[in-house]
Structures are given as structure tokens and as C-alpha cells.
Amino acid sequence: MSLTKNLRLVMNKSNGLRQLSTSIDTNYNFKTLKVTAPSEYVFHVEFNRPERRNAMNPTFFAELRKCFEQLKYDQDCRAVLVSGKGKGFTAGLDLTELSQMASMDIEDVGRKGFQFQRVIEDYQTSLTSIEKCHKPVIALIHGHCIGGGIDLITACDIRYCSKNAWFSVREVDVGLAADIGTLQRFPKITGNDSLVRELVYTARNFTPDEALKLGLISHISEDESALINKGLETAKIIASKSPIAVQGSKINLVFARDNKVEDSLKFVSAWNGGMLQSEDLIKSAMASMSKEEATFSKL
Numbered sequence: 001m002s003l004t005k006n007l008r009l010v011m012n013k014s015n016g017l018r019q020l021s022t023s024i025d026t027n028y029n030f031k032t033l034k035v036t037a038p039s040e041y042v043f044h045v046e047f048n049r050p051e052r053r054n055a056m057n058p059t060f061f062a063e064l065r066k067c068f069e070q071l072k073y074d075q076d077c078r079a080v081l082v083s084g085k086g087k088g089f090t091a092g093l094d095l096t097e098l099s100q101m102a103s104m105d106i107e108d109v110g111r112k113g114f115q116f117q118r119v120i121e122d123y124q125t126s127l128t129s130i131e132k133c134h135k136p137v138i139a140l141i142h143g144h145c146i147g148g149g150i151d152l153i154t155a156c157d158i159r160y161c162s163k164n165a166w167f168s169v170r171e172v173d174v175g176l177a178a179d180i181g182t183l184q185r186f187p188k189i190t191g192n193d194s195l196v197r198e199l200v201y202t203a204r205n206f207t208p209d210e211a212l213k214l215g216l217i218s219h220i221s222e223d224e225s226a227l228i229n230k231g232l233e234t235a236k237i238i239a240s241k242s243p244i245a246v247q248g249s250k251i252n253l254v255f256a257r258d259n260k261v262e263d264s265l266k267f268v269s270a271w272n273g274g275m276l277q278s279e280d281l282i283k284s285a286m287a288s289m290s291k292e293e294a295t296f297s298k299l
């Protein structure tokens, strides 16, 4: 019996699978975000406060978290693009919020400290929802990407920018050590500790070429429209692959970044002990053999 026939037999056997019905809230109406679906299984999340240069306020953090917690389980989503409307990606933390936080009307330092921690943890959770979303997230940066913007893009899977982009780890210039992801993720996802430290300690602006050399981004497009096209092209390719394989890869890459090789190898063997039984394996193998495109059920 040919290998393809054999694979078909195994496929038919597994057809008795019942889809679990998942009920997720798929309401993507937000004040600070615009969410569209430019192609099948591809979502586009745009920061939508251009008049404030997409500065990140409490509503933004709350909505970003809600959006990515929904996308995580949305069966119609396999890849996500993230970009900013208007002149740039984001101006980072909304500074009016920072001054309100600093002038909080609580006398006792301990109690005030707890309130600060609560806000910081809340914002951390918001950005980490991007990393915890099983679907690969592609950041498309044009214009300014400052402070909280760097925290945000370092939680994304892939980062592309346009020639007019510029970056700054601006926190020391507003008097704080970055606290919602940059200091934790930036050194891990790039390859030049010395340069990372220089950028963090000086808060100076850096260019797409520097970001590319550093490994913060992996592609520079001519302009914003070419950037969106490039992101969409990559997202479509990702969306055409087995969602079991792609999402399992993201989960394992994040685990491997944060754990020892030995533990990560154990994790992936346990993971694939389950996932290799998926129909996607047979479908992908059959498609490879027959040089045809496979289509995969929703996940």
C-alpha cells in the first residue's frame, strides 16, 4: 500500500472526532483599538489614538488585554498584525496618567506602594497577554516606538518596521526603570547585551538599521503601506499552516526562552506526545507528499 493511502486510512479513522463547542466573546469593539480581519484567519489590531500619538492609557491597557485574551481562543484567528494609526506606532505610556499616579492622594508610603504595584502588575498582564495569545503576533512599526512601545513589541513574535521608524527605551528620561517587560524581554530576544544596556541607560533614539543589527526587528520596508503588505504576506503564510503545529511552536518557543534546555526538551516531548496524534500531522504529510495545499480544521 502506498504511503499516501496508508495516511488516508489513518485520517479516516480519526474522523470520528467531535468538535468541542467553545463559546468565546468575540466582540472586538474598542475605544482605543480598531480590529479588522484583512484576510481569512488573519486579524489586524490597530492602536487608535492617533491624536495622542497612540499613547497608552488605562483604557488602552484594559482593552489590549481583553482583545488578546479573546484572540487566544478565537477559532477564526491564526495570526495577528499589530500597528499604530497615524504618525507612528506608539508614544508609550500616557504621561498624564504617570503624573496622576505620582500625585495619588494616599499618605502612607506602604499603601501608596501597594497601589503602584497593582497598576504595574495590571499593565504587565496586559502586555503579557500578547505573549500568552497562542497565535503569532507580528508588530509593524512605523514612526515613533517609545518607552511602553518597546515593552509591547518585545512581547510580540515577529517585528518588522518601515524606514521612517525610530525607537527609544525612554524610561530613564521619565525617571523610572522600565517595568512592564523591556528589561525582562529585550536582552533575551536580542544579541548584543552591551548595546541593550547603552540604549536602556541613555534613552537615546535608535534607527531601523541599528534595530535590525541588534535583532530587535527582522525586516525593514520602504514605507508604511509596504510594511503592512509585508506583514500580511507573512501572516497569510502562517495562517495556511497547521494551527496545531504553529501554536504549539509558539508555546514551546516561549517556554524554551524562559527555561533550561533539558526542561524544555521534556516539555516538548510531553506536548508532542499529545499533539502528534492530531489529524494535522497526517494532513500535512499527505500535502507534502502530493505537493498539494492542505486545509486544516478550526482550532
Ligand SMILES: CC/C=C\C=C\CC(=O)SCCNC(=O)CCNC(=O)[C@H](O)C(C)(C)COP(=O)(O)OP(=O)(O)OC[C@H]1O[C@@H](n2cnc3c(N)ncnc32)[C@H](O)[C@@H]1OP(=O)(O)O
Pocket (backbone or CB within 6 Å): 051, 052, 053, 055, 056, 087, 090, 091, 092, 093, 094, 095, 096, 119, 120, 123, 144, 146, 147, 148, 149, 170, 171, 174, 179, 180
Ligand atoms: C507603570 C509604568 C508603566 C509603563 C511606563 C512606560 C514608560 C514610557 O512609556 S516612557 C515614554 C513616554 N513617552 C514619551 O516621552 C513620548 C512623548 N511624546 C513625544 O515625544 C512626541 O509627542 C512624539 C511621540 C515624538 C510625537 O511628536 P509629534 O508628532 O510632534 O506630536 P506632538 O505634537 O508632540 O503630540 C501630539 C499630541 O499627543 C500628545 N502626546 C504625545 N505623546 C504623549 C504621551 N506619551 N502621553 C500623553 N500625551 C502625549 C501631545 O501632548 C500632543 O497633545 P496636544 O494636546 O495636541 O498638545
